[in-house]
Amino acid sequence: MTPWAKTDIVYYKVRVTVEKDSDLVKPGMTANLTVETATKENALYLPLRAVREEKGSRYIEIIAAGKTVRRPVTLGLRGDEGMVEIVSGVSEGEEVITGIKEKK
Numbered sequence: 443m444t445p446w447a448k449t450d451i452v453y454y455k456v457r458v459t460v461e462k463d464s465d466l467v468k469p470g471m472t473a474n475l476t477v478e479t480a481t482k483e484n485a486l487y488l489p490l491r492a493v494r495e496e497k498g499s500r501y502i503e504i505i506a507a508g509k510t511v512r513r514p515v516t517l518g519l520r521g522d523e524g525m526v527e528i529v530s531g532v533s534e535g536e537e538v539i540t541g542i543k544e545k546k
Contacts, residue, residue, distance in 0.1 A: 480519055482527065490526045492540040493517065502528075505537040 458475065460467050467473055492502050493515065501512045515531030532538060 482519055485518065485527045486532070486534055487521070487525045487527045488532075488538055489540050490520065490524050492538055493526060502532060503539040504532065505539065510539065 456475070456477075458473075488502065493500055494502065499514060500517060501514050503510050504513055505511075513531050516529040518527030518529040520526045
């Protein structure tokens with residue numbers, strides 16, 4: 443597959459087979475497809491912007507006992523909507539800093 447770009451959108455040519463008895467798509471029609479490459483049930487995930495990197499190590503910052511604490515994390519699957527699976531390093535229910543608002 444070779445991508446080509448029009449404005450800021452990347453397009454890929456793909457070939458899809460539709461069941462013969464299906465009347466959802468007819469010759470000459472266009473279709474939008476979602477290609478699912480991997481899924482995981484009950485995954486813990488955060489916005490990728492919450493993950494920081496320093497000297498090749500990835501970490502997040504959590505709030506513990508009123509203080510900011512760095513916590514190393516291991517990442518898993520990445521979604522196309524800016525989310526990333528956290529395999530280890532944080533537990534459900536912990537407060538994670540996802541961004542810092544600058545004062546003007």
